[in-house]
Amino acid sequence: MLVFDLEPLECRVLGCLLEKQLSTPDIYPLSLNSLMNACNQSSNRDPVLSVGEGEVQAAVDTLIQRGLAEHWPGRVVKIAHTAKPTWNLSVQEAALLAELLLRGPQTSGELRTNTRRMYPFPDLAEVEGCLAVLMEAEPPLVARLPRAPGAREARVAQLLAGPVETGATPEAAPARTSRMEELEAEVSALRTELAKLRQAFEVFRDQF
Numbered sequence: 001m002l003v004f005d006l007e008p009l010e011c012r013v014l015g016c017l018l019e020k021q022l023s024t025p026d027i028y029p030l031s032l033n034s035l036m037n038a039c040n041q042s043s044n045r046d047p048v049l050s051v052g053e054g055e056v057q058a059a060v061d062t063l064i065q066r067g068l069a070e071h072w073p074g075r076v077v078k079i080a081h082t083a084k085p086t087w088n089l090s091v092q093e094a095a096l097l098a099e100l101l102l103r104g105p106q107t108s109g110e111l112r113t114n115t116r117r118m119y120p121f122p123d124l125a126e127v128e129g130c131l132a133v134l135m136e137a138e139p140p141l142v143a144r145l146p147r148a149p150g151a152r153e154a155r156v157a158q159l160l161a162g163p164v165e166t167g168a169t170p171e172a173a174p175a176r177t178s179r180m181e182e183l184e185a186e187v188s189a190l191r192t193e194l195a196k197l198r199q200a201f202e203v204f205r206d207q208f
Helices: 008-023 032-039 053-065 083-087 091-103 108-114 124-135 178-206
Strands: 069-072 078-081 142-144 156-158
Touching (some): 008 032, 008 053, 008 069, 008 078, 008 083, 008 091, 032 053, 053 069, 083 091, 091 108, 091 124, 091 156, 108 124, 108 178
Antiparallel strands (some): 069 078
């Protein structure tokens, strides 16, 4: 059975491509500079990185070799992922996978909140249904981790970086208040939406 072994930066690049296709389709595919900025973005990322174009280009080259990305020729060469057709992902499944690639293991409730900029899940039932599809893929793309001591819910992790150790993983870290995490994620999502609205207003105003 195929086993994934993407490096952390390759996961970040793939997650950014999935995210930007869904959240900002008007600027997708991404130039190398835009992709670097997406990788270094301080919001909706864990951990926050500071990588250069050379590092991002190397990760893109590896993803292309693996059949997970491609170049779009033009005046400026742009980069697109091929994960959706490769794994036959729906928009919902792509949003969940992107979020797990960008911020690591999360509960279903956190995923529902944090994917809002890409796809607004109406309820947890749809989140769970899509996660089940990703878990049952061949090979599996995500897995549910054992519930950590003190945690109310188990978290889900992506498997593109290889099997997740269930011992000393982030799941074993001291549990934070789940509701507080959800509220923080919701505030972050609202800030992103406000920034997009402001940008759209500026473009509209410049037309007059």
